[in-house]
Amino acid sequence: MAKILVVADIKQGALKASTTELLSKAKAIGAQTAVVAIGHQITGLVPNLVNAGSDTQYIADDPGLELFGAGPWAACIVDAAKQAGATMIWFGFSESGKAAAPRVAARLNAACATDITDVVLEGDQIQIVRPAIANKVIQRVKVNTPQLVAVVRAAAFEAAPGISGTENVVRLAAPAPDLKAVVKQLVSDASGDIDLAEADIVISVGRGAKDQAGITLVKELADDLKAAFGSSRAMVDAGLMPHHKQVGQTGKIVAPTLYIAIGISGAIQHLAGMSGSKVILAVNKDPEAPIFNVADYGIVGDLFEVVPLLREQIKKVRG
């Protein structure tokens, strides 16, 4: 029987929806479920981990785990995987997951797959599905090892309504610190922002917004809609938007219900990062901009004119 260990996605002390989504999928394919949670002062999350659908909770709670470090994280996950007898270890889509998964796989001598969108079990044989070549093709991949370590793409799996688990807490020993790669400082300008990976609506701003005034204009629309606020690479490179706001293959891959691209032409890496969105609206001056090839609705026009009108009209329909 498949035994799946899900690595809990914890941000700013809260358990993210991806953990429930992954555990739901694990249960749907008939696997036993366990979760491993790593951090500092996270023991209070045990009820949340149970409610997310786990039947065993491995907890690594230590001051040395306050800041993410791929080495110590991998050590905790390998420890939990061995104790659980896990046949698969799943990470939610995150930079931490992408950094830790190959390490865990190397230590377990297991196959590793990133960006997966589906898992198919045929007896003991595991196959996965994932996009490749900037989302231009889908691969079906056969796993040759008994174990698989995988990073699941954002929004690939859905949370099952009414999912629950049982409490069975196992404490993990604190791992040795990584003295060769020491996180000296975390420069965070992300606190308080709506998470791009989880938002129902994402609004991204591109070069068309020109400067800070243009960004502020678009941000007001995002605020009206309680949307997460993202950016194209061009605005990040120009120093106008912070790195962590970048949507695309370098940056965040998003799949919201509604994605609004304002003043973004649609470079291939950007498209690969947002074309999984349910509905896309694009606003751009250039009718030939590639973004219109993926947008369900396109407005050809000057964003400085269109964005205030959008705010006004949206307020009207939302009442």
Added chain:
Amino acid sequence: MKILTTVKKVVDVELNIHVKEGAIVEDGLQYVINAWDENAVEASVQLKEKHGAETTLVSIGGGDNAEIIRKCYAMGIDNGMHIEDPALAKADSAVFAKVLQKVFEKGGYDLVITGKQAQDTDSGQTGIILAEYLGLPCVSNVVAIEAVDEKRLKVSRLGDAGTEIVELALPAVVTVTDSINEPRLPGMRGLMMAKKKTIQSMDLAALGLSADDIKAVGPKSEVVAFMATKARKGGEKFEGDATQITAKVVQLLASEAKVL
């Protein structure tokens, strides 16, 4: 400092890719240097210019890689190595990492810089697994590299909670994103000089690896079929009076798409 950079030849992602009967249609494809590896090359050359270093690149597979390697020479890379072997036909990240491990051990490097992922697989694993095989520290998704002294680097990594500033003891592996730099365009003189330089071509035996050594590592996974991505089709594009078309689109978002 001795820096090793990896460069992969990949399919040009800017062109259309067609799939037929579970395989990618080769006709019409073009191959280029992996864009993130180009950032790795630039990062190596910048470190060389600032602190002095011997820069070596290694490219595995891809057939005739001379053009790509010469471009990197023209950007400022000192030595180039191309490894090709039939046993690498189905190589996955673990196999690439095994080969790179051997290259590293033979050459005695202080730093490996790779792109954060290759554009053909988008896996993002090889550099990190290499570090595990070598027992070295590794920082991935790096946007800035600074040398602290002969033995240490300060690197900035984009993490989930913000930018992580990491002090890294050498030898180490770093994987970089495209935000780290803008790769230089090689000049005429550099390109001319690059033509005169040799490329060291090797098979696994020359490296001291057997086909069985490779089999012991992988491939741990292999692609059994390719499928076309369900292409998004552009929908309605509205042009004309901004007030009118905006009102129309908002109405459609609310009533037709039901997302407002």
